[in-house]
Amino acid sequence: MFRNIPVIALEEHYWDKELATELAGAEGIRGDSLLKRLYDIGELRLQEMDEVGIDVQVLSHGAPSAQKLRPEIAVDMTRRVNDRLAEACARHPTRFAGFACLPTAHPEAAARELERAVKQLGMKGAMIHGLTNGVFHDDQKFWCIYETAEKLDVPVYFHPAWPHPDVEKAYYEPYGKDFPQVVRAAWGYTVETATQAIRLILSRLFEKHPNFKVILGHFGETLPYQLWRIDQALRRPGHDIMDFRGHFTRNFHVTTSGHFSTPALVASMMEMGMDHIMFSVDWPFVSNKPGMKWVETLQISNEDMTKFLSGNAKKILKL
Ligand code: MN
Numbered sequence: 428m429f430r431n432i433p434v435i436a437l438e439e440h441y442w443d444k445e446l447a448t449e450l451a452g453a454e455g456i457r458g459d460s461l462l463k464r465l466y467d468i469g470e471l472r473l474q475e476m477d478e479v480g481i482d483v484q485v486l487s488h489g490a491p492s493a494q495k496l497r498p499e500i501a502v503d504m505t506r507r508v509n510d511r512l513a514e515a516c517a518r519h520p521t522r523f524a525g526f527a528c529l530p531t532a533h534p535e536a537a538a539r540e541l542e543r544a545v546k547q548l549g550m551k552g553a554m555i556h557g558l559t560n561g562v563f564h565d566d567q568k569f570w571c572i573y574e575t576a577e578k579l580d581v582p583v584y585f586h587p588a589w590p591h592p593d594v595e596k597a598y599y600e601p602y603g604k605d606f607p608q609v610v611r612a613a614w615g616y617t618v619e620t621a622t623q624a625i626r627l628i629l630s631r632l633f634e635k636h637p638n639f640k641v642i643l644g645h646f647g648e649t650l651p652y653q654l655w656r657i658d659q660a661l662r663r664p665g666h667d668i669m670d671f672r673g674h675f676t677r678n679f680h681v682t683t684s685g686h687f688s689t690p691a692l693v694a695s696m697m698e699m700g701m702d703h704i705m706f707s708v709d710w711p712f713v714s715n716k717p718g719m720k721w722v723e724t725l726q727i728s729n730e731d732m733t734k735f736l737s738g739n740a741k742k743i744l745k746l
Contacts, residue, residue, distance in 0.1 A: 428480050429722060432733050435740040436476075436718075437707040438584065438644045438684035439484035441468050441515075443508045446488060446528070450495060464711035465489060468515040473522060475710070479719040482737070484710070485744065486512060487526040487554040491588035494531055494556045501530035505540055513548035524746060526554040526584055534568050538575040545579045551744040552581035552642075557588025563623055565630035573632060573639045582640040582680070582743055585623055587616030587648075594619070612685065612712075621648040624679070625657070633674040640678060640743060644707060646688065647681035651695040676700070680743060682707035687721035701731045705739050 428434065442465040464471060468486065476484060493505045509527050516523040527544035529537035544550040553576070555564060564585070576583050589595075595603065595610050598618070603610045624643055633639060643650070650657070658672040676699050683692070684707040695704050708718040725732070740746060 428482060429719070429736055430729075430732070432729075433482045433737040434480055434706065434719075435483040435485065435737040435746065436481050436710065436715075437485045437642070437682045437705050437740055437744075438586070439486055439708060439710045440465060440489040440712065441472075441486050441512075442466055442489050443511055446493070446496075446504060446508050449497075449500070449504070450491065461711055468523065469518070472710075473519065475715050476522070479715045481708070481715055481719070483522055483524060483746065485524045485526060485551060485740070486516065487584065487586070488512075488528050489712075490556040490586060492554065492556045492586075493528040494559050494588060496530065496532065498530075498532035498560075501532045502536045502540070505530045505537075506543075509540065509544045509548055509550065513544075513550070516549070524744065525550050526552050529553050529555060529572065531555060531559040531564070531569065531572070534571055537569075538571040541572060541575050541581075542579065545581050550581075551746065552576065552583060554584040554586050556586045557619065558591060558623075561591055563626050565623070565626040565632065567630070570632060570635070573636050577636045577639040580638070580640075580745075582642045584642040584644070585620060585627075586644060587611075587620040590615045590619045617645065617648045620645075621650055621653075624648065624650060624675075628671055628674045629669065631669075633678045637678075640680065642680045642682060642705075642743075644682050644684035644686075644709065646683060646686045646691040646695055647679065647699075650675065650679075651681065651698040652691070654698050676703070679703065680705060680739070683718070685709035685713040687718055689721075689725065692725070696731075701727075701734050702739060704735055705743075706736050 505528050512525045516525050527550040531537045541553050599610045661669050661671050680703045682705045708715050
């Protein structure tokens with residue numbers, strides 16, 4: 428709790444042994460202390476939540492989750508991973524909730540797994556990481572997933588993963604060697620995930636599915652800051668009619684995962700309003716303490732603080 432307000436953190440990761448073993452090395456080297464935390468859905472995690480007053484973590488698998496699984500094993504494995512996540516949440520039902528992983532290599536199966544995960548396992552939505560075999564998720568073959576999410580009234584959280592190898596080479600060499608995070612959290616993740624979000628809107632997905640809800644981490648991957656320019660440029664002569672601002676501010680929600688910046692909060696509040704902003708840490712890649720220390724500094728009303736720390740999450744995830 429923070430000043431009697433419950434605190435829900437939305438983008439908090441774990442690793443499933445079977446899935447992470449299958450993907451070993453896919454997302455780079457992990458230190459021991461990180462590994463220990465990723466594999467803990469109990470004592471250590473709860474202790475670090477209690478130390479700062481985080482009441483609930485919504486758990487999701489770390490990147491690239493199921494999006495880089497071999498298609499021939501993805502469907503069966505994601506079922507097992509989601510079953511195990513549901514069991515872990517059930518052991519601490521007041522402290523943990525979950526976002527399902529989806530076998531997006533098989534979109535129809537992914538839509539069915541989303542339905543099963545929500546209806547039978549009590550998941551609060553799904554998280555999709557990066558691209559599926561090099562394809563952005565605005566491709567119409569994935570729309571069955573969003574149709575199901577809209578029908579179930581659950582969000583899909585679009586999370587970064589290691590960028591496409593061609594992009595890594597063209598955009599970030601030779602700097603990735605001395606500054607490995609430039610390909611990842613420092614910039615590469617942002618570019619790819621913001622591009623994913625822009626493409627979802629350009630595809631006109633939200634015209635067909637106006638109630639489909641998307642969540643972006645990292646304060647919307649720069650999009651609240653860029654919104655005016657994107658919207659204005661897309662309205663210049665020679666363009667089809669596109670209400671980019673309308674879709675972004677209605678269908679998208681952003682979280683503060685790994686981005687505890689007051690200027691970023693102000694930009695997001697001004698462009699999207701407080702109903703669309705939710706607290707998140709990105710544990711264990713980022714620690715809980717700086718997140719909650721930053722919250723203490725925010726000069727916002729009690730009403731906005733309540734929406735931000737848990738009110739919006741309760742509503743959107745039906746917690
Ligand atoms: Mn994350």
